[in-house]
Amino acid sequence: MNTAVIVAGGKGTRMNMGINKLYLDIKGKAILARTLDVFFASHxxxxxxxxxxxxxxxNFKEKVLNDINICKPFKLVTGGKERQDSVYNGISNMSKDSDIVVIHDGARPxxxxxxxxxxINQAKIYGAVTLGVPAKDTIKIVGEDRFIINTPDRSSLWLTQTPQTFATHIIVQAYEFCRSNGIMATDDAMLVEKTGYRVKMIxxxxxxxxxxxPDDMILAELLLESGRIKDV
Structure with a gap:
């Protein structure tokens, strides 16, 4: 059994819109609704x-619920203070029969x-995988004074995306270990890395x-207008 945990608990303060960005419309449909569409449509x-x-x-009831087709088991869970807390709440509510957990940011529609x-297929082989893309730009590591410390080899740098997908026992163990030891991380793959598992980049x-x-909203509209993104 494969479970999708969609994380949509952020406040989206950088959007400066006075509302969680996931409830903003792109071409007539909320960002979160577009994200959910993909997972409900996925076999x-x-x-x-x-x-x-x-x-x-x-916001969910008014801006999302009527625009999605809930065609499989679905749970609505309240998030925590940090993203890490929200994901933990999500995985704590998944079915006991779940073998694979797909964790995805609601803001990636x-x-x-x-x-x-x-x-999912790769997680069945490797146990822990994350999507990503090779970095196009040269990356600089800088100090607090903004002077460059180092320029890492771009060929080894990837920009991490979601979903990040795991065998259930691996991600549950990682969360329990990190919660017990006060370890915080910026994504789920990093938590898994902390427990000694290798994470495969695909x-x-x-x-x-x-x-x-707001610039991302403009880009999203352009992608839809270009025809490169198709409605599910």
């Missing part, structure tokens, strides 16, 4: 758990069913953008 996903921010229940399926898509700022 590889057996249940969907959506983690929303406390107080976002009305242009993930495809093919990439979801590929991440190639995602440059179209799988994370919508964070």
């Amino acid at each position: 590889s996903i057996d249940e969907v758990i959506l983690v929303i921010g406390q107080g976002d229940e009305e 242009f993930i495809t069913k093919n990439l979801v399926e590929e991440s 190639e995602g898509s440059y179209d799988n953008i994370k919508i964070t700022t």
Whole structure:
């Protein structure tokens, strides 16, 4: 059984819109609705758990619920203070029969069913995988004074995306270990790395953008207008 945990509990403060960015419309449909569409339409996903921010229940009902087709087991869960807490709430509510957990940011509405399926297939082989794309730009490591410390080899640098997909026992063990030891991380793969597991990077898509700022909204609209992104 494959479970999707969609994380949608952030406040989206960088959008400066006074509302969680996931409830903003792109071409007539909320960002979160577009994200959920992919997972409900995916034959590889057996249940969907959506983690929303406390107080976002009305936004979900008004701006998302009527635009999605809930065609498989679905749970709505309240998130925690940090993303890490929200994911933990999500995985704590998944079915006991779940073998694979697909963790995805609600702010990435242009993930495809093919990439979801590929991440699941690879997780069955490697136990822990994340989508990503090779860095196009040269990356600089800088100090607090903004002087450059080092320039790492770009050929080894990838930009991490979601979904990040894991065998259930691996991600549960990672979360329990990190919670017990006060370890925080910026993504789920890093938590798994902390427990000694190797995480396989598989190639995602440059179209799988994370919508964070008003500029990202413009890019998202352009991608839809270009025809490169198809409605599910």
